[in-house]
Amino acid sequence: MTTQISIGEVARDRMPKFGRGVPCQRDQHMLFGRVELNGAAMPFGRNTEVYGEDEPADYVYKVLSGAVRTYKVLSDGRRQILGFYLPGDVFGSDPGDEHACSAETIVDSQILLVRRATVLKAAERDGEVARHLWGLTATELRRSHRHALLLIKSAQERLAAFLLDMAERLSVKTAIELPMSRQDIADHLGLTIETVSRTLTQLSSSSVIQLLASRRIMLRNRSILSEMNS
Amino acid sequence: MTTQISIGEVARDRMPKFGRGVPCQRDQHMLFGRVELNGAAMPFGRNTEVYGEDEPADYVYKVLSGAVRTYKVLSDGRRQILGFYLPGDVFGSDPGDEHACSAETIVDSQILLVRRATVLKAAERDGEVARHLWGLTATELRRSHRHALLLIKSAQERLAAFLLDMAERLSVKTAIELPMSRQDIADHLGLTIETVSRTLTQLSSSSVIQLLASRRIMLRNRSILSEMNS
DNA sequence: CGTCTTCTTGAGCCACTTCAAGGTAAGTGG
C-alpha cells in the first residue's frame, strides 16, 4: 500500500526561511523499511530550525542529505546537543504530541517530511510499521545511553568515542568530513570549544589522528582510539 | 482479554540467589494500563542482579516495592547508573533480544516479571499494547535526555535536580527516604561520592535541605532547588 | 583587500577529584 501525502501548511510556511523558489516536491523516498510511506523532500538552509522544543509534532523527518542536530538549552544558555543525524537517519519520530527537543540543520540539507498522522495511521493498520517506530525510539534510547556513558569520561576519551562514531556512521573511506563546528562538538560532548580544539591537537601530535583541515580528519590509529573508548 | 502466564525456568533459577523458600506466586498485578497482562511477583534481596547487559531479554519487569538501578560499566570499572526505578516503574521493556544494560535491586524488592514473548504477542494483537510499549521506551528516552542535560551541570545543580526528581517520584509528604547509597547517587550524577556528600552538606548549611539522617532528606526550600535546576 | 566567522593557542584559575583519615550506624557474637 502506498500512501501519497501532501506536505501541508506548516511545512510550506518554512519555505521562505531559506529563500528557494522551488516548490516542495513529492518524492519517492520511503521513510523506512519495505513499507511505503512516501513523503515530501524539502531543502533547508544551514543552521535552520526544523522544529522547536514543545512545538506540536506534525511530522516525522528523515535526512536525505546534509546533517541535523537535536538539542536542548538551559535557561542560562548552555546547550546540550543530544544527537547528530546524518543521511539515512530518521529523527523527530517519538510518540507524544510535542517535540521533546529542538532540531536544526547544520549544513544545507534535504529533509524528507512525512505526516505523523499518516505514519500513526499506518502503524495502526500494520504491526510492522508499529514495531519499526518502536525500534526507532529504542535505537535512540541506546544511543542516548551510550551518550550518557560518554559524558563521564575524560576529554580525550570523549573525542575518541566521537571520532570513531562519526567514522562509522559516515562509512568513511579515507578521512572524515565533519559537517559540524567545534562548538557543536563541544556542546555534544559536554566540553568547551577550547578543550575540543586542544584535545584534537594533542591527538594529532601523538599521530593518532591527522588534521587535514579543521573539519577533515583522518584516523591514523583506530586501535588506540578504540582503547580510549573503554 | 486476560493472559495467564507462567514464569518459566529462567526466573525460577534466580530463586536460590536470595534464599527464600516461598515459591513464586502468580499475581493479579498488571503490567500497565487497562490491558491485563498478569505476571509473577518475585522477591529479590538487596543488591541482587535482575539481569545483566547482553543477556537474553526474556522478561519485562515492574517494580512492585523496593528500588532498582540500571547501569553500564566501563572496562576500568567506572559505572554510570542510567536510571533508578521505583514502585510502579517498568524497566527492561526495550525491544531487542538482549538487554542494553544491567539491572540490580538496591534494597529488598518485589518485582513483577512478565514474559516478553507474551507481551509482544499481545502487542501484535492489540494496537493499544503496542502503543503503550512504544510509550514506555519514549518515556525512557525523554528521561535519558534530561539525564544528559544534567550531566553538563555543576555538582550543586545535579544534586538539586536529583533531589527534586526523587521528591516528585516518591510523591513525598515530609522527607525523602532515599533507597540508594551515596555511591549510587554519585554514579548516577557523574560525580564522586565525596563531592555528593560535600554538596549535600553545603545545601544543608544553606538551609535549602535538612539532613535528618544520611538517607532521609527534607527539602526546605524547593524554589531555590528549582532555580538551580535551570 | 577587508570583514566575519571559525579555530587555535596561551596563561591563570577553579570546581571537582584524589588521597587519607576519622566518624557513625547497624549487625554479630560473646
Added chain:
DNA sequence: CCACTTACCTTGAAGTGGCTCAAGAAGACG
C-alpha cells in the same frame, strides 16, 4: 549489654583536568 566488625558517610588537604579569559591565526566570502 558490650566489644568487635563491617559498611557507609563525612571531612580535610592537596592535586589536576578542564574552564575562563584573552589574543591571534586561518579560512570563507563579498
